Amino acid sequence: MSKGESVVVIGGSGTGKSVMLKCILGLLHPEKGQIKIDGEDTVSLRGTKREHVLKKFGMLFQSAALFDSLTVWENVAFGLIEGAGMDKEQARIIALEKLSKVGLGEAMAEADPAGLSGGMRKRVGLARAIATEPDIIFFDEPTTGLDPIMGDVINNLITECVRDLGATTLTISHDLSSARTIADRVAMLYEGEIIWTGGVDQIDHCSNELVDQFIHGRERGPFALEVT
Numbered sequence: 001m002s003k004g005e006s007v008v009v010i011g012g013s014g015t016g017k018s019v020m021l022k023c024i025l026g027l028l029h030p031e032k033g034q035i036k037i038d039g040e041d042t043v044s045l046r047g048t049k050r051e052h053v054l055k056k057f058g059m060l061f062q063s064a065a066l067f068d069s070l071t072v073w074e075n076v077a078f079g080l081i082e083g084a085g086m087d088k089e090q091a092r093i094i095a096l097e098k099l100s101k102v103g104l105g106e107a108m109a110e111a112d113p114a115g116l117s118g119g120m121r122k123r124v125g126l127a128r129a130i131a132t133e134p135d136i137i138f139f140d141e142p143t144t145g146l147d148p149i150m151g152d153v154i155n156n157l158i159t160e161c162v163r164d165l166g167a168t169t170l171t172i173s174h175d176l177s178s179a180r181t182i183a184d185r186v187a188m189l190y191e192g193e194i195i196w197t198g199g200v201d202q203i204d205h206c207s208n209e210l211v212d213q214f215i216h217g218r219e220r221g222p223f224a225l226e227v228t
Helices: 017-025 047-054 072-076 078-083 088-101 118-131 148-165 176-182 200-205 209-216
Strands: 006-010 057-060 136-140 168-172 185-190 193-199
Touching: 006 176, 017 136, 017 168, 057 118, 072 078, 072 088, 072 118, 078 088, 078 118, 088 118, 088 148, 118 136, 118 148, 136 148, 148 176, 168 176, 176 200, 185 200, 185 209, 193 200, 193 209, 200 209
Parallel strands: 006 168, 006 185, 057 136, 136 168
Antiparallel strands: 185 193
């Protein structure tokens, strides 16, 4: 991936999208191969070297993964306080700034995450993902569980925030509308392998039969579907 590029990895359930992401983040250890960040293989990194790499990352989880024991602003500032060691007063200022970027005012800062709608939780999760101004941001199914209108809102917020940061982004998704909005390039994962990659403008005219079936949602095709 090039610096500042937005790549969306698409594919059916169980094809390895989440496993790939967990391997990059170090949550799972790959059995073989390399994962290079800025030219450095990170698979064998441990301790402070691993932490240095992780500080380059931001992450928006599928369910937002907010801490219900913390207020909204404390969730956004979590990485600043716990990771960067920033004092709470300064971290709160930055948290409010990032909340504003995702359309949430200061009145939301002290709110309880448990009382937020799905769309608002995603916004808070996005604010947290960009709070440390990371070089690389990962998005795990950013529009899952949202209605089409809120999904479009989140897509546009992602595009705006990433553009302002100049960050490189990797998204895993099965939402083709989202992919068309946020991607520069799309990659198709099938049975653990990337079988096609190309510009988002090429996806509707791809000659790969697996990609064509997935994109157009056809029941018949080379995809093996188990229906019981």
